[in-house]
């Protein structure tokens with residue numbers, strides 16, 4: 802049984818969405834975390850090394866970091882084909898876009914938010930002006946990041962785009978708007994919103 806360590810309206814919400822897509826048995830353990838305004842406490846019940854969410858525990862095996870959790874869950878629950886398995890030609894693109902999410906995409910947006918220039922040749926990520934077109938090209942071909950097949954990569958990027966739809970960090974884009982609509986129209990997304998407790 803999977804336990805999801807969760808705080809409403811955070812990056813852990815998307816894993817309720819993924820677990821619903823997978824049809825996996827799970828329980829939600831709501832925890833506290835430190836917050837942006839300096840409040841909040843690390844919850845001793847949370848096994849994440851920094852007291853962040855998301856984290857999962859699978860009969861005592863702890864997994865943290867969003868791409869790792871996504872991969873762990875889609876490998877463990879392959880029945881609904883939410884992640885290409887070893888041997889599938891889409892496995893390589895799947896792993897790449899999962900890793901890119903926290904290795905490049907989020908840092909690109911965070912650099913922009915913090916008004917930090919991204920030093921070419923030094924930083925492991927790129928400026929958002931370079932990252933976003935790469936994504937939009939994939940999504941323009943769509944309907945999903947891997948083409949016809951919806952995957953857990955779409956859970957990461959789709960929920961991020963949905964969250965920042967109104968942010969000045971994200972340029973207006975019909976491709977993104979349609980992608981977000983497709984993601985939010987999925988029955989599992991509605992079920993997740995009903996369970997997320999925010």
Ligand SMILES: N[C@@H](CCC(=O)N[C@@H](CS)C(=O)NCC(=O)O)C(=O)O
Nearest residue numbers: 811812834835852853854855866867
């Ligand atoms: N790289 C992590 C980021 C996790 C993260 O920063 N989560 C935020 C909530 S959205 C958090 O728990 N913040 C509390 C803290 O920083 O202590 C992942 O993608 O899983």
